[in-house]
Amino acid sequence: MRGSTEHHVIVGGSAAGVAAALALRDHGFAGKVTVVDAGAELPYERPPLSKALTGTESRFVVPIVPAEVYAERDVDLLLGTRVLALEPARRLVVLDDGRALRADRVLLATGATALLPEVPGVRLPGVLTLRDVRDARELAGRLGRGGPVVVVGGGFIGLEVAAVAREAGAEVTVVEQAPRPLERPLGPDLAGRVTGLHTRRGVRVRTGVSVLEFTGSGQVDGVRLATGEVLPAATVVVGVGVRPDSGLAERAGVVCDRGVVVDRQCRTSDPWILAAGDVTCQPNPHLPAPGRVEHWDNAQKQGAVAGAVMAGAADQEHTELPYFYSEQFGHTLQMYGRFADGHTFVLREDATDTSFLGFWLRDGRITAAAALDRPKDLRTVRPLIETGAPVVTADLSSPDTNLRALAKSAKAFKPLERSLASGAGAA
Numbered sequence: 001m002r003g004s005t006e007h008h009v010i011v012g013g014s015a016a017g018v019a020a021a022l023a024l025r026d027h028g029f030a031g032k033v034t035v036v037d038a039g040a041e042l043p044y045e046r047p048p049l050s051k052a053l054t055g056t057e058s059r060f061v062v063p064i065v066p067a068e069v070y071a072e073r074d075v076d077l078l079l080g081t082r083v084l085a086l087e088p089a090r091r092l093v094v095l096d097d098g099r100a101l102r103a104d105r106v107l108l109a110t111g112a113t114a115l116l117p118e119v120p121g122v123r124l125p126g127v128l129t130l131r132d133v134r135d136a137r138e139l140a141g142r143l144g145r146g147g148p149v150v151v152v153g154g155g156f157i158g159l160e161v162a163a164v165a166r167e168a169g170a171e172v173t174v175v176e177q178a179p180r181p182l183e184r185p186l187g188p189d190l191a192g193r194v195t196g197l198h199t200r201r202g203v204r205v206r207t208g209v210s211v212l213e214f215t216g217s218g219q220v221d222g223v224r225l226a227t228g229e230v231l232p233a234a235t236v237v238v239g240v241g242v243r244p245d246s247g248l249a250e251r252a253g254v255v256c257d258r259g260v261v262v263d264r265q266c267r268t269s270d271p272w273i274l275a276a277g278d279v280t281c282q283p284n285p286h287l288p289a290p291g292r293v294e295h296w297d298n299a300q301k302q303g304a305v306a307g308a309v310m311a312g313a314a315d316q317e318h319t320e321l322p323y324f325y326s327e328q329f330g331h332t333l334q335m336y337g338r339f340a341d342g343h344t345f346v347l348r349e350d351a352t353d354t355s356f357l358g359f360w361l362r363d364g365r366i367t368a369a370a371a372l373d374r375p376k377d378l379r380t381v382r383p384l385i386e387t388g389a390p391v392v393t394a395d396l397s398s399p400d401t402n403l404r405a406l407a408k409s410a411k412a413f414k415p416l417e418r419s420l421a422s423g424a425g426a427a
């Protein structure tokens, strides 16, 4: 028998939702925990979906935790079930199977949906997005039949798919509207280096051009660019960003602004509802302004804080330095923090085409750092970003600087509380 009659419901069983469920137990919640997810599969990791699409399915369908963990931790999984509505006044979570769950608190961890451009032909078979395991299965099947593959959007997922498709032997073209793929998250220098990993392997990269339409009848066979040129395509993968799945929150009257607005404790404007993961617009002391952080690490850590707060751990806050990684052609790209306009870029001078460490600075402090195949160096400089310890540009650019010694200085430095918008903050 459970030690409490309380019932907490988590909508969305992915990085944020599963982390929250386990954190509820870690923090001693003794009531009922239900995770509801529209997908039928045991909750799985999304990052492998774009990195391991060849070979057997077990390479890209990786459970977040083994099935027995849910039983051991007394977490009920309600899979293949969609939440249709939240009714705060009656504290009900309305399901698509006709039932409604009574909940003492609800966590929205509904993530995001891949965007599609509004151009003719976008619904043709063979024009795919990649967000869930069904998308991955279809793409893996198509890659097995060869190319040509056109990737629309040179973001992380697009470039990872381009790399996997090229490694599988397909002709691959990436179409990107901006001057370079990844220019927004990495800036022109590092974006150029990552793009080079692709062009040297034979991926064609078309930049500064948009897509006018997808051609074909009954099946996509080409991508017409704004230049008029048509790129032949057996498969098109669109990776042009996501929109947060905040509809349930909006319909329940929760404040949303580019996502569900939360405070550091994942509380929304409705005291009954918390939110975590890709669906949230969150404050973070390491971000220039509240925003969405659409990365696995953030979703897990924010979800864990949400679970702790739901369990009554009033001191828990999500203030983690944003982190992401990406894998392309066997290289690992990692980044801590985020830079904004006006931040100065500094490259460590031992950078090559296949290895680099770069920093962004504001007022003599590091706001972000990115590395290709230099995980140790990046980890070493992390405390410098977290604390906002003052640094000298020449120390960062010189390959002779001992990064460990530099980082030691950060440990003696009192953490900087950067300006922070307060977020929603329910009572």
Ligand SMILES: Cc1cc2nc3c(=O)[nH]c(=O)nc-3n(C[C@H](O)[C@H](O)[C@H](O)COP(=O)(O)OP(=O)(O)OC[C@H]3O[C@@H](n4cnc5c(N)ncnc54)[C@H](O)[C@@H]3O)c2cc1C
Residues within 6 Å of the ligand: 011, 012, 013, 014, 015, 016, 017, 036, 037, 038, 039, 046, 047, 048, 049, 050, 081, 082, 083, 084, 109, 110, 111, 112, 130, 131, 132, 157, 245, 248, 276, 277, 278, 279, 293, 294, 295, 296, 297, 299, 323, 324, 325, 326, 327
């Ligand atoms: C292909 C791919 C590769 C990625 N690679 C990386 C990477 O290398 N590094 C990195 O840092 N990040 C990566 N990401 C991003 C990372 O996976 C996301 O940030 C993370 O999955 C967000 O987790 P989440 O729990 O917030 O939401 P999601 O993972 O989007 O999960 C939301 C869940 O909610 C469910 N749901 C939504 N609405 C409802 C409803 N009404 N009722 C019931 N269930 C509902 C959905 O079925 C889904 O399972 C990748 C993402 C994708 C798609």
